[in-house]
Amino acid sequence: MRRSPTIADVARAAGVSKGTVSFALNDRPGVAPATKARILATAEELGFRPSHRARALSHSRAFALGLVMARPPELLGADPFFPAFIAGVETELAKAGHALLLRVVTGGWAEEAEGYRRLAEDGRVDGVFLTDLRVGTDPRLELLTDLRLPAVTLQLPDGDTPFPAVTLDESSGVAAAVAHLAGLGHRRIAHVAGPQEFVHGCGRRTAWCEALDALGLPPGPEVVGDFTAAGGAIATRRLLGEPEPPTAIVYANDLMAIAGVTVAQELGLRIPDDLSVTGFDDTELSGHVNPPLTTVRVDALGLGRAAAGLLLRHVDQSDAAATGNVGLPPAELVLRKSTAPPPAEPRNT
Amino acid sequence: MRRSPTIADVARAAGVSKGTVSFALNDRPGVAPATKARILATAEELGFRPSHRARALSHSRAFALGLVMARPPELLGADPFFPAFIAGVETELAKAGHALLLRVVTGGWAEEAEGYRRLAEDGRVDGVFLTDLRVGTDPRLELLTDLRLPAVTLQLPDGDTPFPAVTLDESSGVAAAVAHLAGLGHRRIAHVAGPQEFVHGCGRRTAWCEALDALGLPPGPEVVGDFTAAGGAIATRRLLGEPEPPTAIVYANDLMAIAGVTVAQELGLRIPDDLSVTGFDDTELSGHVNPPLTTVRVDALGLGRAAAGLLLRHVDQSDAAATGNVGLPPAELVLRKSTAPPPAEPRNT
DNA sequence: GTGAAAGCGCTAACAC
DNA sequence: GTGTTAGCGCTTTCAC
Numbered sequence: 001m002r003r004s005p006t007i008a009d010v011a012r013a014a015g016v017s018k019g020t021v022s023f024a025l026n027d028r029p030g031v032a033p034a035t036k037a038r039i040l041a042t043a044e045e046l047g048f049r050p051s052h053r054a055r056a057l058s059h060s061r062a063f064a065l066g067l068v069m070a071r072p073p074e075l076l077g078a079d080p081f082f083p084a085f086i087a088g089v090e091t092e093l094a095k096a097g098h099a100l101l102l103r104v105v106t107g108g109w110a111e112e113a114e115g116y117r118r119l120a121e122d123g124r125v126d127g128v129f130l131t132d133l134r135v136g137t138d139p140r141l142e143l144l145t146d147l148r149l150p151a152v153t154l155q156l157p158d159g160d161t162p163f164p165a166v167t168l169d170e171s172s173g174v175a176a177a178v179a180h181l182a183g184l185g186h187r188r189i190a191h192v193a194g195p196q197e198f199v200h201g202c203g204r205r206t207a208w209c210e211a212l213d214a215l216g217l218p219p220g221p222e223v224v225g226d227f228t229a230a231g232g233a234i235a236t237r238r239l240l241g242e243p244e245p246p247t248a249i250v251y252a253n254d255l256m257a258i259a260g261v262t263v264a265q266e267l268g269l270r271i272p273d274d275l276s277v278t279g280f281d282d283t284e285l286s287g288h289v290n291p292p293l294t295t296v297r298v299d300a301l302g303l304g305r306a307a308a309g310l311l312l313r314h315v316d317q318s319d320a321a322a323t324g325n326v327g328l329p330p331a332e333l334v335l336r337k338s339t340a341p342p343p344a345e346p347r348n349t
Numbered sequence: 350m351r352r353s354p355t356i357a358d359v360a361r362a363a364g365v366s367k368g369t370v371s372f373a374l375n376d377r378p379g380v381a382p383a384t385k386a387r388i389l390a391t392a393e394e395l396g397f398r399p400s401h402r403a404r405a406l407s408h409s410r411a412f413a414l415g416l417v418m419a420r421p422p423e424l425l426g427a428d429p430f431f432p433a434f435i436a437g438v439e440t441e442l443a444k445a446g447h448a449l450l451l452r453v454v455t456g457g458w459a460e461e462a463e464g465y466r467r468l469a470e471d472g473r474v475d476g477v478f479l480t481d482l483r484v485g486t487d488p489r490l491e492l493l494t495d496l497r498l499p500a501v502t503l504q505l506p507d508g509d510t511p512f513p514a515v516t517l518d519e520s521s522g523v524a525a526a527v528a529h530l531a532g533l534g535h536r537r538i539a540h541v542a543g544p545q546e547f548v549h550g551c552g553r554r555t556a557w558c559e560a561l562d563a564l565g566l567p568p569g570p571e572v573v574g575d576f577t578a579a580g581g582a583i584a585t586r587r588l589l590g591e592p593e594p595p596t597a598i599v600y601a602n603d604l605m606a607i608a609g610v611t612v613a614q615e616l617g618l619r620i621p622d623d624l625s626v627t628g629f630d631d632t633e634l635s636g637h638v639n640p641p642l643t644t645v646r647v648d649a650l651g652l653g654r655a656a657a658g659l660l661l662r663h664v665d666q667s668d669a670a671a672t673g674n675v676g677l678p679p680a681e682l683v684l685r686k687s688t689a690p691p692p693a694e695p696r697n698t
Numbered sequence: 699g700t701g702a703a704a705g706c707g708c709t710a711a712c713a714c
Numbered sequence: 715g716t717g718t719t720a721g722c723g724c725t726t727t728c729a730c
Contacts, residue, residue, distance in 0.1 A: 006722090007724060007725095017701045017702070018701090018702095019700075019726075019727095020700055021724095022724065049470045051722085052471040052472050053402070054406055054722070054723035054725090055723080055724060055725080057706050057724075058723080058724050059706085064450075071432075071436075076436050077430070077632055077633060083420075083431065083432070084422075086453060087453045090451070090454075094467075099468075102435065106436060115443075119448075121398045124448055229633050229634050230637065233637055255633070258634060258637065258638065262638055262639040266639065284423055284424075284426060285607060285608070288608035288611050289608075290639065356707065366717045367708080368709080368710080369716055372715095379716085380715070384715080399707085400707050400708070402707075404707080406708075406723070407709045
């Protein structure tokens with residue numbers, strides 16, 4: 001079992017000191033071109049790879065970024081956002097030689113806080129991504145400040161946190177969906193919302209609400225769901241059971257929308273003839289359900305890339321140059337077949 | 350900005366040497382109970398947290414495990430397996446104080462190999478999980494042996510790799526689906542397979558094939574898909590366009606099955622009256638589509654837990670005690686509403 | 699331009 | 715029992 005070569009081996013083989021090797025390897029000035037070439041060659045020849053562990057110790061840096069996913073178990077396999085987001089993050093991190101540490105917690109806040117705390121106190125990461133921001137004051141903000149752990153957040157353009165943020169306007173996508181429905185003639189446009197403690201859940205609801213208002217339509221009925229299919233089904237049943245059911249429903253994600261379509265169909269409604277539906281996320285499946293779902297596309301991959309780039313810059317610069325936010329193109333409406341003009345006659349339930 | 354206390358600080362405060370502190374902290378014999386208590390107390394008081402980086406360096410261990418996900422971008426958000434698997438892995442790793450490093454590669458084999466290589470050569474992880482095993486000789490087997498990187502594989506009970514494995518019988522689930530359909534009276538039972546280079550894609554197909562044979566049924570038509578919704582749609586269109594279309598289709602995953610149902614419905618077929626369908630995975634959505642999908646449930650969370658436990662043991666034991674495989678309960682059929690007896694009359698296409 | 703040596707924070711062998 | 719010391723492999727300051 002051959003031990004992998006260390007910087008000392010290279011130094012010996014090249015006939016120089018460890019320090020010089022280090023300088024040569026890191027492109028630092030003050031090494032004669034000839035020496036440098038020789039060092040690089042022997043390093044190459046020996047198959048030298050710098051030990052990440054040793055660098056981490058002497059730099060007091062982990063060269064890794066962390067992501068804590070707090071999710072109820074049911075939502076784990078169904079959420080389309082994280083895998084794409086993570087893929088985006090990875091493309092950036094891989095280039096920079098950083099790694100991504102994942103922590104998934106399925107319990108409550110205590111467990112989540114513990115997740116961040118351990119990442120920080122163990123020095124396993126140099127910074128973290130803050131997704132699923134809570135409205136008001138997210139408790140993680142204080143925690144991370146406490147832990148002195150750099151972070152970037154994902155949030156809506158009007159958000160305001162003490163951390164650098166990647167912003168993406170989801171509202172205009174929802175507004176476009178509402179406008180599209182209104183344009184088709186709908187007047188009772190309902191909403192199945194996500195949990196209102198999250199900025200995205202809350203933001204989408206607000207966008208729906210304000211879009212209705214801007215169009216001079218009355219505020220439609222709404223039910224707050226939980227982003228799960230089961231929750232979407234229950235919410236839909238509630239909405240359709242009302243005395244004057246909506247003719248269109250704007251869902252806060254595709255999962256709830258698809259479950260909602262199923263419920264409506266079971267109740268004998270035809271989509272889109274009797275009921276129009278829109279989703280949010282544009283999951284791969286949404287184009288392949290019956291009917292194909294009109295939805296709002298959000299670029300999770302791009303978000304991941306942008307967030308990783310921002311966090312890397314934020315972490316790398318020890319000087320306090322303000323790292324500005326970065327904005328992504330707004331979410332956009334994807335028209336498919338789940339929307340149509342409302343039925344002419346009022347239905348009876 | 351207060352530097353976090355090191356072992357030297359604790360030693361000084363407790364009036365002992367670093368070595369003694371280290372022994373006390375690690376529950377090693379040879380420290381007087383009184384001294385030990387005092388050390389533990391001062392450590393607690395100072396808020397001492399051992400530096401993971403320093404331990405990693407002196408132990409030559411990363412205290413982290415790696416997972417390389419190789420996935421085409423389309424499948425990233427839709428695959429229900431990984432999130433649950435990762436959650437399972439995490440529950441075990443968190444207990445053991447290990448971290449999970451994720452690497453996602455969307456390109457080909459070269460990129461994937463590079464992913465493993467970097468994890469190994471950078472010493473970022475102590476071992477890796479090998480999912481999506483290829484049939485025949487998976488190229489990663491040799492690579493990892495080369496890199497001297499411990500690994501555990503996920504595979505079918507009859508698999509055979511040089512690495513410890515977590516095994517789960519998927520075949521009996523598929524066989525149960527076929528038997529269920531045959532019991533309803535179906536005789537032309539088709540299959541939409543996953544990519545045949547993977548053991549799970551191949552295994553499910555073989556299970557379907559052998560189940561038909563065991564029941565004395567003729568081998569049904571089949572199309573090899575790619576596990577994506579789009580692929581499932583295309584495959585289904587092909588099967589239903591044949592002169593004598595099947596009356597039932599067994600899909601290798603839910604995503605393709607749901608897309609297949611949509612295609613069939615667009616062609617005017619009623620599910621399950623005109624066509625029965627089964628899936629595989631039991632995603633959250635599959636109970637909330639129209640009709641709810643009969644499928645095969647596989648315990649991804651349990652797989653993750655078992656794999657993590659196995660890999661931890663495998664990595665921790667420096668002595669060569671053979672770490673046996675661990676077997677999980679077989680996948681089981683979940684009956685819902687997408688299956689029924691075949692239509693009495695032969696349809697015309 | 700290059701070498702020597704002192705860290706980074708912990709572990710583990712070896713003295714006492 | 716406890717203290718001392720030499721690593722783990724790299725970075726970085728300071729002489730020369």
